[in-house]
Every structure is written in C-alpha cells, then in structure tokens.
Amino acid sequence: MPDPTPTTPAVSPYVAQRLLELCIELGTPRDIAAVLAVILDATTDLLDCGRASMLLYDTGARQLRFVAATSEETAALARIPVPLHGSLAGTIFRENRPLVSGNVQTDTRHFTEPAEQAGYRPRAIAGVPMCVDGQPVGVLEALDPHDGAFTESDVEVLMAVAAQAAVAVNAARQRHALERAHARLEDLDRLKGRVLSLTSDAVRAPLTAVRDAASALRRPGADLAAVAARLEDAAGRMEALMASGAEVGALPEASGETEAVVVQGLLREASHESHPAVRIVLDLPAEPVVASAHVRRLRLALVHVVAAAAQSAAQASDGTGEVTVRLTTGGADAFVSVRDSTLRAGGLPPDGLDLVVARVLLERDGGAVDTLPDGVQLRLPLAIGPSAP
Secondary structure, eight states: OOOOOOOOOOOOHHHHHHHHHHHHHHHHHOHHHHHHHHHHHHHHHTEEEEEEEEEEEETTTTOOOOOOEEEHHHHHHHSSEEEESSSSHHHHHTSSEEEESSSSGGTOOOOHHHHHHHTOOOOOEEEEEEEEETTTEEEEEEEEEEEEEOOOEEEEHHHHHHHHHHHHHHHHHHHHHHHHHHHHHHHHHHHEEEEEHHHHHHHHHHHHHHHHHHHHHHTOOOOHHHHHHHHHHHHHHHHHHHHHHHHHTTOOOSSSEEEEHHHHHHHHHHHTTSSSSSSEEEEEOOOOOEEEEHHHHHHHHHHHHHHHHHHHHHHHHHTOOOOEEEEEEEEEEEEEEETTTOOTTTOOOOSSHHHHHHHHHHTTTEHHHHTTTEEEEEEEEEOSSSSSO
C-alpha cells in the first residue's frame, strides 16, 4: 500500500522557529529600509547562501528594479532596470512561479548586466515571486548556496519568506505614503497659517488708507481727486493681496515629480508680467541653463520675485525705476539675482507676500531665497549644467 505521507521534505525545527521569528519581526512597524534588511538577512540565514536580493515591479517603466541586496552594490544595482523578458527574475515575475538555475553562467535566461555592474558572478540562483492578493509585485532571490545546490526544501522556505516579505513591504510602502501625505498636510497647514498671518498684517496698510480717505471726505473742501487716487491705490493693493492668496490656495502639492526646465524662458515670462512702468534688464547666458523643478512652482516663484522688485522700484522712483535680473551657475546650482537699490537686506517689499510665496515654492523643490544688500538671490538645483558650446 502506498505511503500517504507527502513527499515534500519537512523543514527543520530551526527553520520553523526562524520563520516564526521573521513573522514577528515583520509584524513590528518599521521603515522600508529596515524591513528589507530583515528579509534579506533571514533569506541568507534560512537558505544558508552567500547572497540575496529583492526586485520590485516598476509599474511606470514596466520593468523590475533592485531595491535591496546583501552587498555594497545596492545603489549601483538600483540604477539598472531588469527586463521582464530575457532575465531569470522577469521569467519568475511573468509566469508567477518559482525558478531555480543551478548554472547561471550557461543559462540563456540570465540577465548579465547587474552582475557585471556589481563585479560578482553568481553560480546558482533560486527565485520566487512576491505576491499580494495572488498578483506578483516583485521577486525574491537567493544566490549561491554554501552546500552547492538549492533543494526543493529551499524553494519551499524561500516561498514562505517571500509571502511574508510581500505583505511587509507592501505595508511599509503604504505607511510611507501615508506619512508623506500627513507631512504634506502639515506643510500646507503651516503655509496657510504663515500666509494668513502675513496677509492680516499686510491688509492693515490699505485699510488704513481707506479709513484716512473716508475721514478726508468728511472734511469741508476735500480734494476729491486726491482722495479718489488714494482709494484707487488702496484698492489695487488689496486686490494684489487677494490674488496672491488665491495663488497660494491653488499651489500644487509637494511631490518629487520634477522635470528639466530652461530657466531663461521662465525669466523672460516673469519680466513680461512685472510692473509696466519699470524697466527689467535681463542678463542671461546664451547657453540654456536647465533647472530641476516643478515648472508651475518655479514659474510662479520667479514671477513673484521679479514683481516684488518691480513694485518696490516703481514706488521708490515714481514709476521710472530699473530692476536687473542676472542668471549664473555654480557647482550643482543655478543662481538668479534680482537687484534694485530700493530693496533693503532682510526686508520684504511692500505688502510682504511676493517673497514669502516665492520662498515657499522654491523650498519645495530644494531651492532657496536669500536676501542681498540690494535685492534677493534665488538658488535653483540644476538638472544638467549649461549646455556645452
């Protein structure tokens, strides 16, 4: 009579205990880097192998990417996309099944670029899919067992680790996304409070002008033309404040989705939207300077800074002032200096909001706004340097 006992080898007590410990470890909330380290450490221990690595699916690129490896080459490996076709990991992911290659160097499915980049030639690989709700999200690999070959039992253990890893990595990524969302909300709350505070201070000046004009109207023989001019000026300043507030309310959320943008073009646009009575002198290099930024945020920041300088120049020189905008590069940054003798170091221009809005916008993309003795300077991270001649 046939033996009804399953043929799949039973795991050792140590392996069972280690899998239980892994389950407990991964059940403790921690950041993604710690989760990956725990998983790879358990993989090399349980399978008694030299190395382990994890790849996750990049939905945008439709390729696999290394996210962790038990080596010092993780950063280099992360830059190498692994194709779904023409690689062992891609085969595992596409077919959603485990795979063992006992002689990697002669296996035509082996994708050699990561090994060449890392300077390490694996001998044998065992890989299994990492699944969430039955759908693969990545691949967990073990490399080069110390006893010479991966066994069926090793694959079973690797599948058990991958099942826990998929859930843990997915949970860690969701926690990270939630933390980023909370950080954005806190950032927006701080911005709202900052802008509301500055707005309330800035509104006092035009409101005082309105009250003074109203008082002047009650006086006999009031100069109605002069009062009307004061009222129009106050109304214009309040409208500018309302426009700035509306722009702040419509600011795009902070994100890492920056792109390359030619700074000269945005500066020309900003100069066109400045005070009509002020001459804007652009001192721009002939070769394109390309910054890494969210285009809408950067454009708004430049518009506000140039407008602030132009407004200050117009008020201080009866509308005949001049503002110089100079673009230079240095190291990994581009610098935009906006200079006007009426801007004092450490002070904001009239109404105060333009530079505040610009500073918030630039800081979101890793830039900054600094005061100069006769203006301000913007620092923008370069995407690439000035084009080669």
